[in-house]
Amino acid sequence: xxxxxxxxxxxxxxxxxxxxxNKIGRQHEVTVISNRDxxxxxxxxxxxxxxxxxxxxxxxxxxxxxxxxxxxFVHASAKEIHPDDGDQYVLGDEVGTGKEVRLDYDxxxxxxxPLLNFAGTPGLGPENGFTHSICSLPHAIKTRDAYxxxxxxxxxxxxxxxxxxxxxxxxxxxxxxxxxxxxxxxxLVKKGLRDKADILWLSNEPALGDFGVNGVxxxxxxxxxxxxxxxKSVFNDHGIRYQVQTGVTKVEEGRIHWQxxxxxxxxxxxxxxxLIPQFKGQPFKYIGxxxxxxxxxxxxxxxxxxxxxxxxxxxxELSQTPEAWPAQYQNPNYQNVFAAGIAFAPPGPISKPFxxxxxxxxxxxxxxxxxxxxxIGRVVAMNIADLIQTGKMTHxxxxxxxxxxxxxxxxxxxxxxxxxTIVMRPVVPDRKKYQNEFGRDLFISHLEMGxxxxxxxxxxxxxFIWKFKGLLGWKLIxx
Amino acid sequence: xxxxxxxxKAEKFWMNFKLYQLWRFIVLNVKIYTIAVQSKWH
Ligand SMILES: Cc1cc2nc3c(=O)[nH]c(=O)nc-3n(C[C@H](O)[C@H](O)[C@H](O)COP(=O)(O)OP(=O)(O)OC[C@H]3O[C@@H](n4cnc5c(N)ncnc54)[C@H](O)[C@@H]3O)c2cc1C
Numbered sequence: 001x002x003x004x005x006x007x008x009x010x011x012x013x014x015x016x017x018x019x020x021x022n023k024i025g026r027q028h029e030v031t032v033i034s035n036r037d038x039x040x041x042x043x044x045x046x047x048x049x050x051x052x053x054x055x056x057x058x059x060x061x062x063x064x065x066x067x068x069x070x071x072x073f074v075h076a077s078a079k080e081i082h083p084d085d086g087d088q089y090v091l092g093d094e095v096g097t098g099k100e101v102r103l104d105y106d107x108x109x110x111x112x113x114p115l116l117n118f119a120g121t122p123g124l125g126p127e128n129g130f131t132h133s134i135c136s137l138p139h140a141i142k143t144r145d146a147y148x149x150x151x152x153x154x155x156x157x158x159x160x161x162x163x164x165x166x167x168x169x170x171x172x173x174x175x176x177x178x179x180x181x182x183x184x185x186x187x188l189v190k191k192g193l194r195d196k197a198d199i200l201w202l203s204n205e206p207a208l209g210d211f212g213v214n215g216v217x218x219x220x221x222x223x224x225x226x227x228x229x230x231x232k233s234v235f236n237d238h239g240i241r242y243q244v245q246t247g248v249t250k251v252e253e254g255r256i257h258w259q260x261x262x263x264x265x266x267x268x269x270x271x272x273x274x275l276i277p278q279f280k281g282q283p284f285k286y287i288g289x290x291x292x293x294x295x296x297x298x299x300x301x302x303x304x305x306x307x308x309x310x311x312x313x314x315x316x317e318l319s320q321t322p323e324a325w326p327a328q329y330q331n332p333n334y335q336n337v338f339a340a341g342i343a344f345a346p347p348g349p350i351s352k353p354f355x356x357x358x359x360x361x362x363x364x365x366x367x368x369x370x371x372x373x374x375x376i377g378r379v380v381a382m383n384i385a386d387l388i389q390t391g392k393m394t395h396x397x398x399x400x401x402x403x404x405x406x407x408x409x410x411x412x413x414x415x416x417x418x419x420x421t422i423v424m425r426p427v428v429p430d431r432k433k434y435q436n437e438f439g440r441d442l443f444i445s446h447l448e449m450g451x452x453x454x455x456x457x458x459x460x461x462x463x464f465i466w467k468f469k470g471l472l473g474w475k476l477i478x479x
Numbered sequence: 480x481x482x483x484x485x486x487x488k489a490e491k492f493w494m495n496f497k498l499y500q501l502w503r504f505i506v507l508n509v510k511i512y513t514i515a516v517q518s519k520w521h
Contacts, residue, residue, distance in 0.1 A: 236485050257509055375518050397518060405511045420493065421507055425514060449486075450494040452504035478515035 002388045005090060005105035007078045009034035009062055011042070012341025013111030013371045015377030015479060017071050018470050023385040033103060034417045035077035037062055043370060044461050045140040046179045049132075050187045051148050052412045055141055060469060069470050076101045078112065078282075083298065083334045084289035107384045110305050111340040111377065113277035117168070123251030124167045124277055124340070130253050131167060131273040134180055143274055147184070150272045154188075154196040160271040161471055163256060165202035167275030169247025171364040174203055174211045177276050179408040185238045186411035186418070194239070201235060201242040202256065202268060202275070203308070203363050206352055208232050208244055211402075212364035216424050219442040227422070228446050234420065243268075245354070248275060249364040263357040279365065281305065281343060297333040305339030308333055309347040318348045319439075322400035322430040328393055329380050336387075338380040339464025341373035346399075346403045350428050371404050372427060374479030401426040403444070408410050409457040421446065421451025 004020055006013045009032050020030045038059040066073045089104045095391035116135050118125030126132050132143040146325035154160055164181040166174060181201055188194040201208075202294030209215050216227040216294045235242050249265075250257040256275075268296055281303025286295040299305055310324035318324055326349045331337040339345075346366045353363035368376075383393040403425040413416040423446035429439025436442060467477040486494075493499050 086501070233486050372514070402518065403514045405515060409487060416495070423511060423514070443512075446507075446510070448503065450500050450503055451497065452500040452507060455500075455504050478512065478518060 003104055004028060004030045004107045004109070004384055004388075005103050006030070006032045006109040006111060007034075007090065007114035008341070008343070009036070010111065010113045011339060011373035012113075012343070012377040013109065014039055014062070014468060015374040016109050016111060016340055016381040016466075017066065018069055018474065019378050019381035020384065021066065021071040021384055022475070023070035023381070024388055029072065029247065030070065030390060031072040031074060031103060032062070032066060033074045033076050033078050033090065033101075034062065035075075035095060037073075037075045037095070039065075040137055041461065041465055041468070045134050045137060046176065046183055047412050048137070048140040049134040049143040049147065049180055050183050051093065051144045052183070052187070055137055059137065060465065065468075065470050074101060074103065075189060078284060080287055081108070081110070081298070082287050082289075083108070083114070083294065084338055087289055088336070105154045106336060107387070108337045109340055109377075109380055109384070110337065110343050111373075112282040112343055115279040115282050117280045117304065120278040120280075121248055121251065123166045124248070124275060126265045130251050131275045133277065134176065134274060135173070144186045146272060151191060151193060152186075153271075154193045157196070159196050159198070161269055162197050162199045163202050163268055163270040163273040163275070164199070165275060166204045167248045167251070168202060168278035169204050169249070169259075169360055169362045170365050171204055171276050171278050172212050172367045173276045173279070174205055174364060175204070175367065175369070175406055175408060177274065178211070180274055181240060182234065182238065182408065182410040185240060190411070191204060192219040199240045200268065201240055201244075202246055202248065202258070203242075203244050204247050204364055205244045206354060206363070208235070208242055210244075210351050210364065212349075212351050212367045213424065213427060214429060216422055216445055216447055217248060217442060218445045218447050224442065225447065227354050227447060230420075230449075234449065245362060247360055249360070251275075259356060259358060259360050259362070260323065261354055261356055262359075263466045279342060281345075298331060298337065300345045302345070303467070304345035305331060305337070305343050306333075307339055309345070311345070311347050311403040313348060314351055319429065320431055322398065322428070322432055324348075325400045325428055327396035327398045328383055329376055330383070330393075338384065340376040342368045344368070344376065355365070366399075366428070369404055369427075371406075371479055372399060372402055375402055378479055400426045400429045400430040407453050407457045408453055411454065412458065414455060414458060416451070417448060417454030418451060419457050420449045421453040421456060
């Protein structure tokens with residue numbers, strides 16, 4: 001009987017666990033270790049952050065799902081990984097008791113999502129800083145409370161400054177921040193308070209609508225349209241000001257410090273700010289049999305797990321080399337260790353990197369969205385099942401092959417809500433397969449705004465929670 | 480788009496015209512499902 005251990009129960013880890021449980025859970029031991037005993041449907045935390053969705057509607061308990069899916073659940077926080085042959089295990093601390101747990105494995109899936117690196121920007125974040133975040137449920141709740149308190153001030157006639165975007169020169173996840181800013185706008189319009197707020201989009205993107213994926217390009221009526229023009233129209237339409245090519249370097253109470261592409265240093269004042277932090281890998285210890293630190297065999301300096309990508313290529317070469325992106329998410333040094341979701345180390349950026357004259361790199365890190373994380377979780381799970389059953393992996397999917405569909409809602413009303421629907425294929429441009437300057441399938445890629453997007457977003461919330469609960473037909477729903 | 484800056488009145492009309500949006504809802508769902516489900520064959 002093989003032992004498969006999954007660290008983390010988010011989009012990547014939970015998807016992997018469902019497929020593993022379904023495929024091999026009856027014959028083998030599949031275990032998930034997670035520091036939270038609930039699954040969190042992260043995309044809807046945008047709505048939590050403006051007070052439009054109750055937090056409890058975005059989570060459900062994991063244990064009952066795993067009981068049905070033949071998966072063991074351990075509610076603990078993983079801290080050490082011991083990957084050497086013959087003695088492979090993970091150590092963690094049980095949540096609640098603090099008791100140390102040891103979990104042996106034959107195959108390991110590392111999928112604990114990002115460490116939110118607020119410390120990377122002095123003064124950033126809701127705990128030791130002055131800004132807010134929607135990257136975890138407690139943060140989204142805190143953000144909601146601060147936002148609603150701000151609305152109360154506006155109701156009394158106060159004019160306020162709102163800044164939303166990225167809080168580090170190398171932050172990712174611009175899509176979530178974009179969705180939040182348009183939801184804030186829409187909410188203020190509904191509350192009759194929009195004229196009381198000056199709203200600014202502040203981001204490290206090279207251009208509006210870049211989203212860390214080099215923008216989205218589509219062909220409509222024979223003409224190529226780009227996301228920068230589209231998002232500019234959205235912002236102009238909503239009266240949202242924007243400042244891109246900007247890396248936030250420090251935050252003080254009510255004041256953001258930044259540098260831009262030109263190397264200028266400046267400040268922006270705010271009454272309320274939601275800025276996405278830099279993401280790093282979770283700070284696990286990787287320990288060899290002799291007690292030595294083997295982390296260089298497993299992770300890059302940012303703490304992301306090295307897999308079967310080609311690392312170290314300069315951007316111009318990487319952008320022409322789709323096969324540099326990993327296909328099976330398997331660590332080359334420990335072949336029974338896989339990484340899924342945000343945890344795996346991408347071979348480099350997707351958007352064009354930039355370093356200003358002060359040597360500050362202002363460039364979005366590549367996003368690994370929910371869909372990408374889910375697909376990787378499935379590929380990894382199916383390959384582990386393959387290895388156990390036949391000894392040979394048969395699944396692979398690079399980000400240069402993956403499609404991503406993102407729906408950025410603007411309000412949650414089914415009557416007058418709105419959303420931008422973004423579809424791109426592939427997520428990472430493949431300039432060999434798609435021989436246009438963007439390396440994308442311009443026919444499949446799609447950018448559209450309308451009420452239908454709001455219906456889709458609403459539908460996705462319930463459809464995905466259905467899927468993640470492993471209910472009837474869950475496998476028919478794509479990741 | 481009317482120009483690089485703003486949506487035209489006609490575009491805004493179609494964004495909110497429910498019958499047309501129902502059609503777009505169906506089209507987008509079919510499109511996204513058919514391309515997303517292809518991933519399962521990898
Ligand atoms: C506000 C917001 C909105 C978003 N909207 C969208 C969207 O509309 N569409 C989209 O595709 N993507 C969206 N994303 C991105 C998407 O949520 C992420 O890509 C996805 O959650 C990444 O999945 P993951 O499994 O790698 O990490 P996570 O989902 O973060 O899961 C990691 C899991 O590991 C657990 N964990 C962490 N540390 C440990 C430890 N030490 N031991 C054990 N367990 C641990 C965590 O509790 C968590 O359950 C959004 C992100 C945010 C923040």
